Amino acid sequence: MDAAWWQRGVVYQVYPRSLQDSDGDGTGDLNGITRRLDDLRALGVDAVWLSPIYPSPMTDFGYDVSDYCGIDPLFGTMAEFDALLARAHALGLKLILDFVPNHTSDQHPWFQASRERSGDKADWYLWRDEPNNWMANFGGSGWTWDERRGQFYYHSFLPTQPDLNWRNPAVKRAMYDALRFWLNKGVDGFRVDVIWMMLKDAEFRDNPPNQAWHPGDRPFEQFLPVYSADRPEVHEVVAEMRAVLDEYPERVLIGEIYLPIDKLVTYYGRDGDGAQLPFNFHLLLLPHWTAGAIASLINDYQAALPAGAWPNWVLGNHDRSRVATRVGPAQARVAAMLLLTLRGTPTIYMGDELGMLDTAIPTADIRDPAELREPGQGLGRDPERTPFPWDSGANHGFTTGTPWLPMGDTVPRSIQTDDPASMFSLHRRLLDLRRAHPALALGELSAASAEGGVLRYRRTLNGTAFEIVLNTGGAVAETVMDRGGTVVADTHEVGERPVEPGPLHLKPDQGLLIRTTT
Ligand code: NOJ
Numbered sequence: 001m002d003a004a005w006w007q008r009g010v011v012y013q014v015y016p017r018s019l020q021d022s023d024g025d026g027t028g029d030l031n032g033i034t035r036r037l038d039d040l041r042a043l044g045v046d047a048v049w050l051s052p053i054y055p056s057p058m059t060d061f062g063y064d065v066s067d068y069c070g071i072d073p074l075f076g077t078m079a080e081f082d083a084l085l086a087r088a089h090a091l092g093l094k095l096i097l098d099f100v101p102n103h104t105s106d107q108h109p110w111f112q113a114s115r116e117r118s119g120d121k122a123d124w125y126l127w128r129d130e131p132n133n134w135m136a137n138f139g140g141s142g143w144t145w146d147e148r149r150g151q152f153y154y155h156s157f158l159p160t161q162p163d164l165n166w167r168n169p170a171v172k173r174a175m176y177d178a179l180r181f182w183l184n185k186g187v188d189g190f191r192v193d194v195i196w197m198m199l200k201d202a203e204f205r206d207n208p209p210n211q212a213w214h215p216g217d218r219p220f221e222q223f224l225p226v227y228s229a230d231r232p233e234v235h236e237v238v239a240e241m242r243a244v245l246d247e248y249p250e251r252v253l254i255g256e257i258y259l260p261i262d263k264l265v266t267y268y269g270r271d272g273d274g275a276q277l278p279f280n281f282h283l284l285l286l287p288h289w290t291a292g293a294i295a296s297l298i299n300d301y302q303a304a305l306p307a308g309a310w311p312n313w314v315l316g317n318h319d320r321s322r323v324a325t326r327v328g329p330a331q332a333r334v335a336a337m338l339l340l341t342l343r344g345t346p347t348i349y350m351g352d353e354l355g356m357l358d359t360a361i362p363t364a365d366i367r368d369p370a371e372l373r374e375p376g377q378g379l380g381r382d383p384e385r386t387p388f389p390w391d392s393g394a395n396h397g398f399t400t401g402t403p404w405l406p407m408g409d410t411v412p413r414s415i416q417t418d419d420p421a422s423m424f425s426l427h428r429r430l431l432d433l434r435r436a437h438p439a440l441a442l443g444e445l446s447a448a449s450a451e452g453g454v455l456r457y458r459r460t461l462n463g464t465a466f467e468i469v470l471n472t473g474g475a476v477a478e479t480v481m482d483r484g485g486t487v488v489a490d491t492h493e494v495g496e497r498p499v500e501p502g503p504l505h506l507k508p509d510q511g512l513l514i515r516t517t518t
Pocket of ligand 1: 193194
């Protein structure tokens with residue numbers, strides 16, 4: 001099979017503030033990332049996606065961009081970025097940047113210019129005399145009054161993140177040129193922030209009420225975002241972005257999309273002219289982590305994929321509670337085996353390979369606006385953004401200063417590297433196997449089955465076959481093997497061993513990757 005790098009490879013998400021500080025200010029930076037690229041290569045991933053590093057007032061930690069073609073001084077300089085990219089490529093790593101097209105910072109010169117009704121930027125944002133009922137994701141109305149312009153502007157997120165008007169061709173041109181700026185440097189692709197929100201109803205119709213909403217639920221959920229997101233016209237813009245990437249060889253367009261599967265797959269575009277990887281967050285969103293729920297998800301997703309579409313899977317990111325917290329540390333090992341043996345490009349969120357848990361943040365240390373604006377509802381994202389523990393030195397080798405968020409108490413990477421039974425070693429083993437066996441990266445996936453808490457599926461390619469047997473529960477379980485084989489990875493034991501056909505006993509939270517005959 002002639003597969004692209006983004007089909008064969010594994011993506012690793014870096015939250016730049018938290019990987020490695022190099023200058024002692026307590027916040028991670030580009031030089032820190034460059035220094036750690038060898039370590040990421042040693043883990044065995046193929047591509048690194050960086051959350052935003054552009055100039056930003058940081059009201060949403062870089063998702064409020066004030067210059068799409070620069071580097072925030074907190075993270076470093078353009079020369080340091082160029083060095084990072086060169087080092088990544090020298091190591092055979094691809095580099096993916098975050099692109100934030102839905103909104104800019106209110107400090108972006110475009111928005112400042114748009115506050116005048118005359119001038120060429122007047123129509124670059126969504127200005128209205130009267131607000132409608134659209135809400136902001138981080139609490140309150142989505143509309144904020146601007147004294148200077150004498151109108152309201154719409155923001156899907158914070159008032160400091162005004163939404164761009166993607167119906168304006170000049171906005172599109174400017175944004176596509178920003179993409180080209182980075183593509184010309186050799187960046188290998190983009191993860192596009194809230195890609196499904198870019199276009200809004202041209203008539204600004206009110207969103208319908210959500211009948212399932214009750215007082216006390218999140219105010220944002222009071223209305224269904226029918227007119228403020230996932231508009232049919234958005235696909236034209238996605239296809240245009242894709243066409244910009246296709247001006248260059250082998251680039252990838254990844255879309256951030258929180259939608260049900262039937263809607264999600266429309267972002268592959270017409271005949272595949274959309275995103276190559278519309279992020280599939282459904283493992284992250286599963287309300288109940290059971291074999292039955294996971295098997296249904298796998299089968300439903302496989303069945304929904306359009307012809308030629310390549311699947312992908314995500315277990316964690318900088319916006320959601322960490323997988324080890326959601327399913328527990330023992331089951332997180334099973335989840336890792338699942339992620340790295342499914343058909344489709346996996347994305348690993350940095351630190352999940354160490355089994356990092358959400359870190360409790362004392363009230364005085366809270367940084368995330370999502371928590372500060374709607375406190376106590378569990379919306380804060382600081383717990384999954386805490387710095388990466390590298391070693392057993394001061395601040396786990398992350399910084400010589402004061403870390404921007406508290407360090408958790410995860411066993412640091414240097415200790416896990418030397419322990420063949422660690423979560424890190426399990427990841428490395430699974431990544432090695434995935435690289436060594438195209439059947440795991442690219443092979444066919446059988447229908448998944450669930451019985452008595454055990455999730456099973458097979459991967460096959462050109463006479464090579466693997467059986468994946470995952471006990472998703474905390475009790476012992478049994479399944480029956482119809483063929484024998486060799487256990488090549490085990491959440492509980494190191495080393496290979498044979499398995500016979502017949503009953504197979506599983507310990508609680510045990511996952512096995514078994515090479516079998518076809
Ligand atoms: C999604 C990003 O992942 C999140 O961190 C951010 O707050 C919102 N988009 C707004 O850009």
